[in-house]
Amino acid sequence: MSIIMVGKKIAEHLREENAKEIDSLLKRGIKPTLAAVRVGERSDAISYENSTIKWLDKLNIGCETFHYDENIDKKTFLEELEKINKMPNIHGILLFRPMPPELEDLEVEYAISPVKDVDGMNPLNLGKVCVQDESGHAPCTAEAVMEILKYHNIDLNGKKAVVLGRSMVIGKPVSILLMNANATVTVCHSRTKDLPAVCREADIIVAAIGKAGFVTADFVKDGAVVIDVGINVVEGGRGVTGDVAYDEVAPKCSYITPVPGGVGSVTNAVLAKHIVRAARVLNR
């Protein structure tokens, strides 16, 4: 029987850990605060922003909103980011995406100060993650994978981990994090030959390719740990499903994350942890 790694429990645990650090910062007169940056008036971004403000408030983390017209030019936007980088009362910066095409750009990613880049959007932060420098952050989803493994005391030392996907948001950072945790990591992608055979070697599989139900039972050896990072909208638009064909894979696993309710549920708790860490680093 496989153990289902429920994200909510892990998020709760992270929030408890975080609460102590928030308290000690508040005692020093520092309220960890996120800058929520939104360009334009997309309804999904607005509703994401509203929910972010609400859950941060429950944790005693501040949130200041910065709204820009959707026609803002890149130069002005970069200047605005630089202003936020310099605000002493702001510790983290989150851009709601997608942004207008002109702003979906490497130059914008580089412009976020690494220490305030709490969702690890700036490629420079991958270098900081490599050297385990806490003044930088991995993308929250990548780190959520590690928190899930840690919460369940899954031994990574010398274990074979296979990561499906090599993106800057998940594949590359989670590979680095697994490497730093002493796993032997293989990174697979669209060009990998005989993917199921490569995956069958894995003690731990992290699926992040964005294809619903792609990882089937023949990818998974008995007793493997499977972490599903995929969030694919179900045809017809109701609900989401993962990259793993859960019903056939789960019986073979020792541990597995559900979708929804797995990695996604831990991501916000990691974001909060990053804001608090940045507040500490910026005030030491």
Next chain:
Amino acid sequence: MSIIMVGKKIAEHLREENAKEIDSLLKRGIKPTLAAVRVGERSDAISYENSTIKWLDKLNIGCETFHYDENIDKKTFLEELEKINKMPNIHGILLFRPMPPELEDLEVEYAISPVKDVDGMNPLNLGKVCVQDESGHAPCTAEAVMEILKYHNIDLNGKKAVVLGRSMVIGKPVSILLMNANATVTVCHSRTKDLPAVCREADIIVAAIGKAGFVTADFVKDGAVVIDVGINVVEGGRGVTGDVAYDEVAPKCSYITPVPGGVGSVTNAVLAKHIVRAARVLNR
């Protein structure tokens, strides 16, 4: 019979490619120039500096030397680096290592402007390498591995590459470069279980662990490509030897690099390429 990948030929090829770009920069009145930074008076650093000046001069690349007392404190040294970062006539910065212990520090590595960091010492440059941004550089040795594979038209697409070592200087950057080139990459290290078996799966092995003769015939499948990054001083101090037990491994390979005369011979040509690229990027 295996093909021996002689570094000299590859370096020569790179220098020819580079010469065209140097000419076009010179025509614009820009002489690509390296800042050679030495702290203290170690005889090996001095002789490395002298040879660097000489071979750069042959390529029409300038070299300015910056010498500091070995007792320089970190704060002053960081200020000096910042001055060099800002000099418009300097395009690359190379620190001769080892430096005094106080300066062998992450803060010093971060202080080198990424675009001038032509030996990829700044961890931030690993992020730039990930997104293939040419305003940053991989460590020269890691890129030398890729140039060797490219020169010999070795197909990486979907091939299994195993990298032995996860250092910031070789293991991590070469893994990223191989990933970007569409190989399926496994990174092994001291904690990896049954290393020979993992290596036997590889179409391409990159050995960078710093243990003389560590990779023996039983690590290598017939027809594999083996790149030996190791430079280990032979007992008694005369000459160097690689991480690969050459005599027993070579007969099994399709391609193999010798040590000395392999990767090491390509490194300087890559350094020159980086200085020239930085000169172009800084003047566009």
